[in-house]
Amino acid sequence: MATASVTSSTAGRLLGTVRLPLSIFAFLALALGVLGIDQFVNAMTLGAIYALVALGYTMVYGIIELINFAHGDVFMVGSFVAMFISSSLLGNEGSITNVPLLGVSVLVLFALTIGVMALLGALIERLAYRPLRRAPKLAPLITAIGVSFILQNLIQFFFGPTIVTVPQLVPIEWSIQISGSRVPLLNLFVIASSVILMVALQLFISRTRTGRAMRTTSMDRDASSLMGVNINRTIMITFLIGSGLAGAAGVVHGLYYGNTNYSLGFQSGLKAFTAAVLGGIGNTAGAALGGFLIAFVEVGASAFGYGRWGGAVVFSLLVIFLVFRPTGLLGSHTGDRA
């Protein structure tokens, strides 16, 4: 009897571990079947960008329970910083066909943008959020809105209200053939770089001392402070990483779409935030999952001719999801925490 129950619980545990990958795999297979390979790759690319932005939302929420409304604009600023670095500092005008040069340029672009944006994020945290650590919850929310205003309008002031072109370093003509369809290497590059960053983040959070400090701080700030975790430093690192990832998303966005504009942050920020909530806010793997899910919903809607309703579908999904499963896909928090 006892053995039987042990085996069944082992089987249950096994099922528990494979259930998620299995369902993701099933979902992807279904999406591939319904959408066809072109739209599938589009959705994956869009999802990669959403996921990178969503990570910043979810990390900040996880650690200080703040809906960081400025994060979408941090992503937008990231796309402008990438544009500026790429075209002004590195002097790029169009695509680079020389492979080693392309690799170096892209790496430098990523490194510089992530660095600049990480610093900006930490600066915002230091000036606008840290002084309000003990204030009522709505106060930092309002400063976040203020920061969002400032970022949007500074960018509008410096770069103008129109669409700005960004050099597409990876040539759009490069492509590979997958089962008769032409898949641009650019898309694969975007997906691959996002996945690399996300895996790196997961490893960082689960394997390093700082990552552990971040996890304990989000669980119980006071207790981890008593255990010797430097709370201010940990929160600042969270902002460094989150904003850096938003910067990376900015780079990727520029490379993929070849343009950006000052109001980009608002809509995509809202969607990335939705992604973070769908995945279970505070959960980094969930945020990535949510980003891809939203992209699939949006691309699916436009593939069936309801592109204009994409936003409405995404937000309805959000409402329905929260009503029936408020913890999101992977979240485990309950109660007051979202």
Place this chain on the structure above:
Amino acid sequence: MSRISTALSAPFAPVRAYFRKHRSFGIFVGVALLSIALPLLTRVPPFDGIQSTNAWVNAFTTAAIYAMLAMGLNVVIGFAGLLDLGYAAFFALGGYTYAFVASPFTGVHLPFWPMLLAGGVVGAIFGVLLGAPTLRLRGDYLAIVTLGFGEIVPITLMNADKFTDGVNGIGGIDKPSIPGILQFTLTNPWPMYGLVIALFALIMIMIYRLQDSRIGRTWDAIREDELAAESSGVNIVIAKLQAFAVGASIAGIVGVVNAAKITIVTPDQFRFAVSISVLAAVVLGGMGNTIGVATGAFVIYLFQSILLKQLNTLVENFNIPVLNQIDFLEFQYVLYGIVLVLMMLKRPQGIFPARRRMREFAPLKIGKRGAK
């Protein structure tokens, strides 16, 4: 500081005592006096140089509309403690309700006055519709659902173009009129000013009376401790729905007035930015304090829409060479953002915090006074 203000207010003590007893009448008199004083103030420098009195009156009307929205949102957030990030959706529903029944778009022309109530009813219905399924949610989850709802409404209005004419919106909405006596026009801002001020006073009186009623006390209870309130026999479901319904119906009514004032509704008027700026007004004004919130919203609107635009002229008067080079108009929203951040850093409780919150913020001071 407090001694000076007590000394100054000493002669008014009987007046204050009277109005404390008859608060609704006091609000009525106060709003009436202010509504006369404000246009008079625009006749004297420096305000007369900024724009014509008619333009000022128009701005005051919009500011009062904004202030009514803030008072309504304050019921949901400040009284019941439910964070609503999609408040503009109800504002939109009110506006479109009136647009449907009083514009060339549908060809129906119902009179304005009953629709004022209808806007409130529509708002309340949607408030309950949104509130009912989300009651289980707490804290930020609720905020996120309301945010989603706030986005769905304008997106739907934009895309259901058969019924709403999409991005263009519905124009040529009828102006209110009192048959045979008064026809509201776009060129004369005064009748609309009077209407909005009267409505403003009514809503404020209603909210104050609600706050003191049994309903208001249940809101206090669920805001401070939901579990304790429920154990003490407060019906949380009803109380929350009431808060949503009251807040949403105020937004619906104001939506009707706003649509009649500017005679056009478009989905873009009701985006997330509107919800956010009303929320900012509530928090800056001092959450939970109706007069504070209304004043805060009124001042913020005027600051944002008029004062910031006047910075150039203002700075030119000072004749500081470096500052003269800067075009402040381009920076107006940056300045708005900086003001939001600084205000929150300096006064996270808002400009005019509610008494109860003031105590929450300054427990030490009270303790000191008690020790003396």
